Amino acid sequence: MTETWAEPAPTATALLLLGRGSDADSEKGVDCPGELPPASDPDLVARAKAAKEKLGSSVFILGHHYQRDEVIQFADVTGDSFKLAQQAAARPDAEHIVFCGVHFMAESADILTKEHQKVVLPDLAAGCSMADMAALTQVEKAWEQFTDLGIAGDVVPVTYMNSTADIKGFVGRHGGVVCTSSNAKRALEWAYARGEKVFFLPDQHLGRNTVVREMGFSLDDCVLYNPHKPNGGLSEQELRDAKIILWRGHCSVHGRFTLDCVNEVRERVPGVNVLVHPECKHEVVEAADYVGSTEYIIKVLDEAPAGSSWAVGTELNLVRRVAAAHPDKNITFLDRTVCYCSTMNRIDLPHLVWALEELVAGRVPNQITVDGDTAHYARVALDQMLALP
Numbered sequence: 001m002t003e004t005w006a007e008p009a010p011t012a013t014a015l016l017l018l019g020r021g022s023d024a025d026s027e028k029g030v031d032c033p034g035e036l037p038p039a040s041d042p043d044l045v046a047r048a049k050a051a052k053e054k055l056g057s058s059v060f061i062l063g064h065h066y067q068r069d070e071v072i073q074f075a076d077v078t079g080d081s082f083k084l085a086q087q088a089a090a091r092p093d094a095e096h097i098v099f100c101g102v103h104f105m106a107e108s109a110d111i112l113t114k115e116h117q118k119v120v121l122p123d124l125a126a127g128c129s130m131a132d133m134a135a136l137t138q139v140e141k142a143w144e145q146f147t148d149l150g151i152a153g154d155v156v157p158v159t160y161m162n163s164t165a166d167i168k169g170f171v172g173r174h175g176g177v178v179c180t181s182s183n184a185k186r187a188l189e190w191a192y193a194r195g196e197k198v199f200f201l202p203d204q205h206l207g208r209n210t211v212v213r214e215m216g217f218s219l220d221d222c223v224l225y226n227p228h229k230p231n232g233g234l235s236e237q238e239l240r241d242a243k244i245i246l247w248r249g250h251c252s253v254h255g256r257f258t259l260d261c262v263n264e265v266r267e268r269v270p271g272v273n274v275l276v277h278p279e280c281k282h283e284v285v286e287a288a289d290y291v292g293s294t295e296y297i298i299k300v301l302d303e304a305p306a307g308s309s310w311a312v313g314t315e316l317n318l319v320r321r322v323a324a325a326h327p328d329k330n331i332t333f334l335d336r337t338v339c340y341c342s343t344m345n346r347i348d349l350p351h352l353v354w355a356l357e358e359l360v361a362g363r364v365p366n367q368i369t370v371d372g373d374t375a376h377y378a379r380v381a382l383d384q385m386l387a388l389p
Ligand code: SF4
Pocket: 066, 102, 127, 128, 129, 130, 131, 162, 251, 252, 253, 254, 315, 341, 342, 343, 344
């Protein structure tokens, strides 16, 4: 018998994100000039509709898969970060791109769109903890170390799309490439055709999972570069012997799934298929039945036979939406507690209404811009990704 969707147990953070609680500190640093409508305003949906209508084709709203339903209902297109940036670039008539996602995604959209297009992030506090784990100064310091060791010439940098424009620019400057969770293997093959080693930023798990699961490397071929330790916490010999130098970054959402979650769901749900994102830890990915990007996860669940059972290890907003779209399938969340991306959830309906109404008033709120030099080299690394065989 098919079970109905069971909401995971709420955590304190999740309650805050759902608006049931308050934490003044959590809002520090949020820059929202002007008047943010209260979340209790019953006219929010009507206000968003009216503002969107007034703006017409001059605005294009992008919604990442991990966004809340209240926001996603106004998106002109939904997708993962790269698909959304491409969609923005394909709409040069839209003067304003409102990006319902996180900061690095809005930066990529700014890099890929035309000069006259302005990219707006409704809440500047919507960052990404993974992207923030690799600062340009830290990465440049690591590269100096490789240069001093005489290995920099053998190293090709590869960065995940989930990185700041600064890091993409660094990678472009040093002959590397950007990758997504869908094309990481192809990007790494391209890199190994050009150098003996790869410097993989900023997600250690995507790098490790790709080379070990899909390219026949062993765990011993990988070393972890910790920017908070002298020399990355690695000896000269370890750096010389490594085939891949993984930056010590991770996604705080996917990092929550554990081997215990997998074992527990297998006991609880007979015949369950475990489907996870490659940002999960290596042992979780090894124990799963299916592994792939957000778009892959959606496709697998869309195509799964009625009555089949799935435990999904990715962001909760996405899992809930796919479960609601397929009531004939038993789709459950891999963790028993709520697991939203806290920064993605910063973009709520009040912020979207505020951003749209500002645009109607002729003001451009929270514009995200990338400086010309960084944008140029980041584009080089992005174009290299698009040219991958
Ligand atoms: S889900 Fe993870 S990688 Fe994606 S925006 Fe949130 S913290 Fe960053």
